Amino acid sequence: MSSAVESTPAALRRAAESWPDREAIADVQPGQDTRWTWAELLDEVRRFAAGLVARGVEKGDRVVIWAPNTRHWIVAALGVQFAGGTVVPANTRYTGSETLELIQRTHAVAAVVAGAFLGSERIADLTAAAGGSLSGATDLETLVRIPLDGGDTATADLAVVEFSDLQSQATDSSLAEADARADAVTGDDVADILFTSGTTGKSKGVVALHRQTIAGARAWGSNGGLTESDRYLIVNPFFHSFGYKAGFLVCALFGATIIPLAVYSPTESMRLIQQERASVLPGAPTIFQTILDAPDRAAFDLSSLRLAVTGASVVPVVLVERMQSDLGLETVLTAYGQTETMGFITTTRADDDDITVATTCGRAYPGMEIRIGEQGEVLTRGEMVMQGYLDDPENTAEAIDPDGWLHTGDVGEIDSRGNLRITDRLKDMYITGGFNVYPAEIEQALARIDGVVESAVIGVPDERMGEVGKALIVRREGSGLTEQDVLDFAAEHLANFKRPRSVEFVESFPRNASGKILKTELR
Structure with a gap:
């Protein structure tokens, strides 16, 4: 993959040029079967970006996305960035008041929100949290609704635009403007602001540039050996680095097919692996544990799987062994990262043994360094370290020292081969x-x-x-x-x-x- 690509619009355009007719997305969740090529995905994204332009979204504006893993999330995120804006993902588990706080703190001018999802009408929740008036409590001018669950009936004091209707608002002039903005996006523009809770009790917005986000996705995909022949089942949520930067963005860089899963269940995951011949399945250890323990596992053909990447907590050696023996995985990798590093600090490699994979977080990614500081704290610096925390110079200065080392708050040790082992947490997380x-x-x-x-x-x-x-x-x-x-x-x-x-x-x-x-x- 060309290292010249430094922005998500450039990555998407390159994918559409390199693999125009290959399948980019297979969104085959219950009740739907939508498949797009990379050329078609680019067209969907362009029209979404042009719709935002037509509704007055400017370069640098922030747009919140509060929705589960479907093709809409991908189109919205890439569309916002195509139009020169900044994506602000909101956790689907957030309450209306928690998401409202993100909208207020980022001064977002638009929000893309799932309709009815998991028994809750999200736009109604958001409006109620704002005391009935989103226009009075926020800077929002546009609310885009993603149609889900068939029960989307709530209204707000702001005009609610259906997802497809926004795309249909694209005109020749707004498409031309969107293309011009995409041309102008550089690696030094802000791509996204992901929120991570802080030990002070107030969440912090991690400001990431396009080049930092792309560098992380490129390193992750290279380490996993991804190609356009891979089919990637993404169970990790798109609002998290694992589903976004180590997820669909990796696919855009390497041409792999995106298979999104909105609500995780072992059975639905196994059904998709079998039906779609998925080859790549990353997730927290609990994902693999539930699949291994699923009583109906023998009913599914999981032989297409070749790569699993896990982390985020302790990984038992026996789990790695079972992932290889019982699921037939060629490669199991573990990794360590933080939102402040795009999700990428260290990773094991394909030729590491089971003990190394299970008991360490591996070596630093290319472009990153690690060392142990005072009190055994893990420090890291490199091209994936964030710009800083949104509107918070004090916490930024506390996190990143004058030499550029990010203080992770984790305690660890580095062995003679350069493998990092996390032993404790300085913080209470x-x-x-x-x-x-x-x-x-x-x-x-x-x-x-x-x-x-x-x-x-x-x-x-x-x-x-x-x-x-x-x-x-x-x-x-x-x-x-x-x-x-x-x-x-x-x-x-x-x-x-x-x-x-x-x-x-x-x-x-x-x-x-x-x-x-x-x-x-x-x-």
């Missing part, structure tokens, strides 16, 4: 099913419950999810607060993966000399 969870954010929410004096959230082991949250709470004297009260509040105010799975009431917390709660003792 834990990982649930592949998603980073930051207790401070949850503790901020729990503090709003009447009867809560103080709380501490920790990660506790869970066979399926790796770790899940447990909330320890000091109750106000005389309060009748129950565990169910806390769980109900969390269900209303927090995304599913952030919600504590259990609650324990305690008299007090262990503390150090400065009064800070000793979470190591709680664990």
Whole structure:
């Protein structure tokens, strides 16, 4: 793949030129079967970009995408960037108020939102969170609805444009303007802002340039040996680096077919692997564990799989062995990254042994360096390190030192072969099913419950999810607060993966000399 490509519009145009008639997307989820070539995908993206231009979206404007993995997400993201804008992905597990905060903090002028999804009308949720007036609470001028689940009926105080209707608003002049903007996008323009929770309890927007995003995707795809013959089942969410930068963007660079999955289930994944002859399947360890343990696994032909990439939590050696023996995978890789590095810091290689793959995160990607700093903290620098945090010079300076080293907050060690092993966390973060969870954010929410004096959230082991949250709470004297009260509040105010799975009431917390709660003792 040519290293001259430094932006997503350039990558997409190159794909359409290199593989015009090869299948780019096979969106074959229940009730639909949409297949586009790379030339057709470019056309869809151009028309979406032109529709945004026609509605007044300018170069540099930010557009939030709140939707599951379907072809629409890909068209929207690449379309926003084609028009010179910046993509702001929102977690599909977010509540309306959490997504509203992203829209407000980024001053987004447009949002692309799924209609009814998993029993919830997302536009209605968003409007309710804004107190009934999105125009009064945000800078939004355009709301684009992706038709899902057939129950899309909610309206908002802003005009809601159907996805296909936006594309049909493209005119010759807006198409020409979109093409001109795509020509003008450089590697130094901002491609996206992905939000990651912080230990202060306030999420941080990671600002990434096109060249940083492309460099990460190129390194990941090269390491996996991807080609235009591969068919990539993407179960990792597009709002996450794993589904976006190590997902559909890799396919655009290497010509592999994108097979999106909106809602994960082992059976649906195996059905798609068999039907679509998928060859590449990355995911958190829990994905492979559920497939290996699926009672109906023998009913599916999974022999097309050749490559799996996992990480995001501890990977048992026996899991790697079973992925090879029971799923017939030629190559199993593990990797380590953060949103602040586009998702890419280190990776194992195809010729590494099972022990190395399972017990280390591998060596630094080309273009990245690692070293161990004070307190054993893992430091990294290189071409995939973010520009900084959105509107937050203080946290940016704290994260990236004057020599360009990003302080990861993880504790680790590097062996004689350069393999990194993560041993602990400086921060209190834990990982649930592949998603980073930051207790401070949850503790901020729990503090709003009447009867809560103080709380501490920790990660506790869970066979399926790796770790899940447990909330320890000091109750106000005389309060009748129950565990169910806390769980109900969390269900209303927090995304599913952030919600504590259990609650324990305690008299007090262990503390150090400065009064800070000793979470190591709680664990």
